[in-house]
Amino acid sequence: MHTRFKCNGCKRDTEFLWLDQLDTPEGFKAYQCMDCGCVGIKNVVEALSIPDSAICRCDKCGSWKFNTVVCHTCQLIGAKDANV
Ligand SMILES: [Zn+2]
Numbered sequence: 001m002h003t004r005f006k007c008n009g010c011k012r013d014t015e016f017l018w019l020d021q022l023d024t025p026e027g028f029k030a031y032q033c034m035d036c037g038c039v040g041i042k043n044v045v046e047a048l049s050i051p052d053s054a055i056c057r058c059d060k061c062g063s064w065k066f067n068t069v070v071c072h073t074c075q076l077i078g079a080k081d082a083n084v
Pocket residue numbers: 007008009010011012014033034035036037038
């Protein structure tokens with residue numbers, strides 16, 4: 001069983017292989033589409049297996065986030081700003 005996502009490459013709901021060896025920010029994972037083979041970074045909250053009741057839209061950036069934790073996308077943007 002692999003996690004399913006909407007793929008940016010082939011636009012279909014496909015299964016993704018996690019690339020654990022790649023270093024990614026907290027809340028994001030590197031994946032490879034098992035259909036078209038494209039590689040990218042996904043927000044883990046966007047996995048199709050996560051129930052809608054566990055997630056909501058972020059007030060600040062509009063990205064999906066888990067109800068119980070701070071928005072990973074905002075964290076990422078904040079980290080980028082701090083480095084400028
Ligand atoms: Zn694909």
